[in-house]
Amino acid sequence: MLRIAIASITALLIVGHAGAAEPIALRDMGSFHVGGRLVEISGKPVKEVTLTPGGVPVKVDPNGTYQVEQMYVQYFLPASEKGAYPLLLWHGGGLTGVTYETTPDGREGWLNYFLRQGWAVYNSDAVERGRAGWAQYPDIFKGEPVFLTTANPFERFRIGDGAGSYDPDPAKRKLMPGSQFPNEGYENFVKQNVPRWTTTDDAIIAAYIAEIDRVGPSIILFHSQAGSFGFKVAQARPDKVKALIAIEPAGLGDPAKADALKNIPTLIVYGDYIDRDSRWPTIRARGIAFADAIKAVGGSVDVVDLPQAGIKGNSHMIMMDKNNAEVAALIQKWLVGKGLTK
Amino acid sequence: MLRIAIASITALLIVGHAGAAEPIALRDMGSFHVGGRLVEISGKPVKEVTLTPGGVPVKVDPNGTYQVEQMYVQYFLPASEKGAYPLLLWHGGGLTGVTYETTPDGREGWLNYFLRQGWAVYNSDAVERGRAGWAQYPDIFKGEPVFLTTANPFERFRIGDGAGSYDPDPAKRKLMPGSQFPNEGYENFVKQNVPRWTTTDDAIIAAYIAEIDRVGPSIILFHSQAGSFGFKVAQARPDKVKALIAIEPAGLGDPAKADALKNIPTLIVYGDYIDRDSRWPTIRARGIAFADAIKAVGGSVDVVDLPQAGIKGNSHMIMMDKNNAEVAALIQKWLVGKGLTK
Numbered sequence: 001m002l003r004i005a006i007a008s009i010t011a012l013l014i015v016g017h018a019g020a021a022e023p024i025a026l027r028d029m030g031s032f033h034v035g036g037r038l039v040e041i042s043g044k045p046v047k048e049v050t051l052t053p054g055g056v057p058v059k060v061d062p063n064g065t066y067q068v069e070q071m072y073v074q075y076f077l078p079a080s081e082k083g084a085y086p087l088l089l090w091h092g093g094g095l096t097g098v099t100y101e102t103t104p105d106g107r108e109g110w111l112n113y114f115l116r117q118g119w120a121v122y123n124s125d126a127v128e129r130g131r132a133g134w135a136q137y138p139d140i141f142k143g144e145p146v147f148l149t150t151a152n153p154f155e156r157f158r159i160g161d162g163a164g165s166y167d168p169d170p171a172k173r174k175l176m177p178g179s180q181f182p183n184e185g186y187e188n189f190v191k192q193n194v195p196r197w198t199t200t201d202d203a204i205i206a207a208y209i210a211e212i213d214r215v216g217p218s219i220i221l222f223h224s225q226a227g228s229f230g231f232k233v234a235q236a237r238p239d240k241v242k243a244l245i246a247i248e249p250a251g252l253g254d255p256a257k258a259d260a261l262k263n264i265p266t267l268i269v270y271g272d273y274i275d276r277d278s279r280w281p282t283i284r285a286r287g288i289a290f291a292d293a294i295k296a297v298g299g300s301v302d303v304v305d306l307p308q309a310g311i312k313g314n315s316h317m318i319m320m321d322k323n324n325a326e327v328a329a330l331i332q333k334w335l336v337g338k339g340l341t342k
Numbered sequence: 343m344l345r346i347a348i349a350s351i352t353a354l355l356i357v358g359h360a361g362a363a364e365p366i367a368l369r370d371m372g373s374f375h376v377g378g379r380l381v382e383i384s385g386k387p388v389k390e391v392t393l394t395p396g397g398v399p400v401k402v403d404p405n406g407t408y409q410v411e412q413m414y415v416q417y418f419l420p421a422s423e424k425g426a427y428p429l430l431l432w433h434g435g436g437l438t439g440v441t442y443e444t445t446p447d448g449r450e451g452w453l454n455y456f457l458r459q460g461w462a463v464y465n466s467d468a469v470e471r472g473r474a475g476w477a478q479y480p481d482i483f484k485g486e487p488v489f490l491t492t493a494n495p496f497e498r499f500r501i502g503d504g505a506g507s508y509d510p511d512p513a514k515r516k517l518m519p520g521s522q523f524p525n526e527g528y529e530n531f532v533k534q535n536v537p538r539w540t541t542t543d544d545a546i547i548a549a550y551i552a553e554i555d556r557v558g559p560s561i562i563l564f565h566s567q568a569g570s571f572g573f574k575v576a577q578a579r580p581d582k583v584k585a586l587i588a589i590e591p592a593g594l595g596d597p598a599k600a601d602a603l604k605n606i607p608t609l610i611v612y613g614d615y616i617d618r619d620s621r622w623p624t625i626r627a628r629g630i631a632f633a634d635a636i637k638a639v640g641g642s643v644d645v646v647d648l649p650q651a652g653i654k655g656n657s658h659m660i661m662m663d664k665n666n667a668e669v670a671a672l673i674q675k676w677l678v679g680k681g682l683t684k
């Protein structure tokens with residue numbers, strides 16, 4: 001009788017967990033833009049523009065002052081905060097904060113995961129991406145934006161097994177063997193891709209520094225292109241960065257300033273199939289060398305190659321893979337181990 | 343004694359409301375992209391691009407298939423849902439869903455307001471805005487994007503008193519007399535502005551229809567440029583649109599299809615200073631004529647000119663004005679009056 005009752009309660013708890021998750025209680029949520037600068041444009045003709053078809057025309061004088069290079073930050077503050085510092089999520093190239101929201105197959109992303117663990121989460125769009133807006137080119141931004149075909153990320157992000165692996169038909173795609181990427185939702189991931197420049201790093205870093213200066217001491221979790229931003233911002237504000245979590249960093253900090261990182265606990269995570277890719281062995285080797293440079297000056301860097309930790313099948317988009325919660329739990333455990341929770 | 347106790351409880355309730363608001367309890371939050379189409383690009387040379395300075399170069403073949411014209415939707419589902427249908431928030435031209443988040447002076451926006459009232463809120467970025475991404479031009483989008491100077495919205499959105507009213511120094515700006523716009527936060531509003539095209543209406547409408555088809559029967563609250571989208575989408579999906587709330591619509595539906603709107607309760611809201619502006623008397627007159635066309639076929643349209651309802655000082659950005667909660671309460675009351683709450 002008692003055994004049945006306990007079994008029933010356990011069953012209820014399991015149903016409660018797997019089916020409808022606990023509500024998320026927020027003490028506040030909102031957004032802000034931060035950073036950027038003003039730029040003058042002059043010598044251009046005034047245009048008459050009808051902004052809405054059939055609408056009332058309006059004169060638009062393109063000469064004047066423009067606000068450019070700000071970034072967008074959306075924050076979610078849990079009612080019961082358990083992180084010692086806010087957790088900033090920085091996305092990779094050609095992407096936005098959507099990276100950390102719902103996965104392409106409709107599961108919860110890392111934003112929800114870390115919020116449920118009690119972290120105050122600040123999810124953002126870097127300069128020129130998403131809700132940050134972008135500036136006219138070539139007048140303000142240099143060079144042209146890069147657009148990606150539907151096939152490009154599939155073949156480059158170790159979802160498919162290299163060039164030619166993509167097919168519009170999900171069943172005909174040549175996936176990495178044992179891939180954890182939600183192939184059936186790949187089109188939803190493609191829709192998240194936005195144009196990006198390759199000439200805006202300085203502006204992006206300046207805005208991220210402005211974010212840190214506004215939010216205060218923080219932990220940064222960053223991905224891919226933001227590898228360069230996470231480490232460089234930490235080198236610029238070593239006292240305000242309390243931990244770094246680099247998810248497959250494609251760029252790195254300044255090796256000459258490794259000393260600035262020696263007091264910042266750092267975790268670097270790499271997924272699967274590195275050796276099968278043409279570029280990732282080089283990218284990873286540079287990351288390991290950078291980690292070694294930090295360790296050489298007395299810093300603490302933990303490098304986790306997920307397959308060696310028993311977590312297999314991860315693409316470059318680890319936060320979207322089917323085992324994303326398992327990797328998030330590994331990160332959470334590392335944060336707890338570093339004493340970064342209350 | 344009893345009187346004192348009641349007074350104390352009342353004081354506590356007032357403090358609770360004005361100081362730290364109640365936590366927001368969400369049964370779920372997340373995002374998705376919806377709509378769009380595939381486009382082929384051919385005949386262009388392959389480029390070698392270094393996506394991260396100092397990074398490993400990658401060949402980018404611009405030929406191929408591109409995903410374009412999708413839109414972005416972020417949803418917040420309250421633990422205790424009190425709206426009879428989801429509430430979709432559609433922003434105006436050159437803006438994104440940020441319109442409805444925190445106000446430029448840091449107060450809660452309409453997203454939080456309606457969420458706290460128990461509405462399931464779907465806040466979005468239209469095609470080519472914000473997290474929706476944008477497509478290459480002139481290959482896919484026709485025409486050039488429009489960028490606005492920092493002064494333009496100030497002078498055009500009835501914040502300042504017409505041309506020449508803007509000054510970089512907030513103290514030197516010529517505001518509309520009695521303006522409720524948070525002048526001291528104007529720079530934060532400028533940072534929310536994003537480039538926009540004037541040639542993408544059909545794509546935007548198609549994506550909004552896809553949103554309605556995915557979310558199901560809904561109420562749409564829409565602003566400015568989205569006047570055209572709200573009414574036209576309702577004309578395309580009259581059975582799925584349960585109410586329309588038009589905030590200063592700059593565009594309208596098809597007058598020849600007014601009949602399709604006759605069963606959809608509609609509220610149109612205009613702010614202050616219409617008569618002082620060069621364009622708004624015409625825009626408003628067209629809105630009134632459209633409302634009359636719906637009423638002529640038996641529809642129900644309530645037009646509220648806020649100053650006549652005793653709510654004064656509103657700019658075109660009503661959801662950001664200092665009295666935004668007062669206007670939201672008027673809308674909430676209208677929704678309750680139409681039987682659209684549980």
